[in-house]
Amino acid sequence: MKIMIADDHPIFRSGVRNLLQTTEDLIVVGEAASGDEVLRLVEQCQPDLILMDIRMPGLNGIEATRLVKEKYPHIHVLILTMFRDDQSVFTAMRVGAKGYVLKDADEIELLQSVRIVGNGGAVFSSDIAARMMHFFSEPRTLNPSEHPALSELSKREMEILERIAEGHTNAQIGARLNISAKTVANYVSMILNKLQVEDRNEASRILQDFREG
CATH class of the missing domain: 3.40.50.2300 (Response regulator)
Incomplete structure (x- = not known):
């Protein structure tokens, strides 16, 4: 091998x-x-x-x-x-x-x-x-209808959240989307605020649970 x-x-x-x-x-x-x-x-x-x-x-x-x-x-x-x-x-x-x-x-x-x-x-x-x-094994407490904040994200914010969930840094997201890392950081702050979470991991978890229904 x-x-x-x-x-x-x-x-x-x-x-x-x-x-x-x-x-x-x-x-x-x-x-x-x-x-x-x-x-x-x-x-x-x-x-x-x-x-x-x-x-x-x-x-x-x-x-x-x-x-x-x-x-x-x-x-x-x-x-x-x-x-x-x-x-x-x-x-x-x-x-x-x-x-x-x-x-x-x-x-x-x-x-x-x-x-x-x-x-x-x-x-x-x-x-x-x-x-x-x-x-x-944890009880599932989230589904799309129970977290309307996701629907409040703009198309750009949703795109950035998807990149965050894939493990990208702000710099990598910026390079992929042709925007600055500072602009990405601003979007991330808005995403966390709309989802009412404290960090990127929690935001990623919400998106993952949303996708799995």
């Missing part, structure tokens, strides 16, 4: 590479320090699986995953990160990642996760799986 490692910390990449090189069935074919570098190298390396960090310079791991899966749907992505929050997990799954493992996983767990996702399965760190079970 051909693996690409995408992480902006060279020492961490080295440790993962050394671990994978102790096996007979896994081979490292490329390394990237940013999402942009992933996109430049993926066609050349043709990995079966990408070990993808989330926070990297420039293009983040979530957006890189989305773009990789759009062009190369056969390439599997396993998120390897320190982020434990629900929003990061669900956003990663929505853009096509099939696994979510924390960087404090031991060597056995990491190797097992690589093989499971590389062979088409899905895997999550134990505490991430527990959080997901808790999330989906």
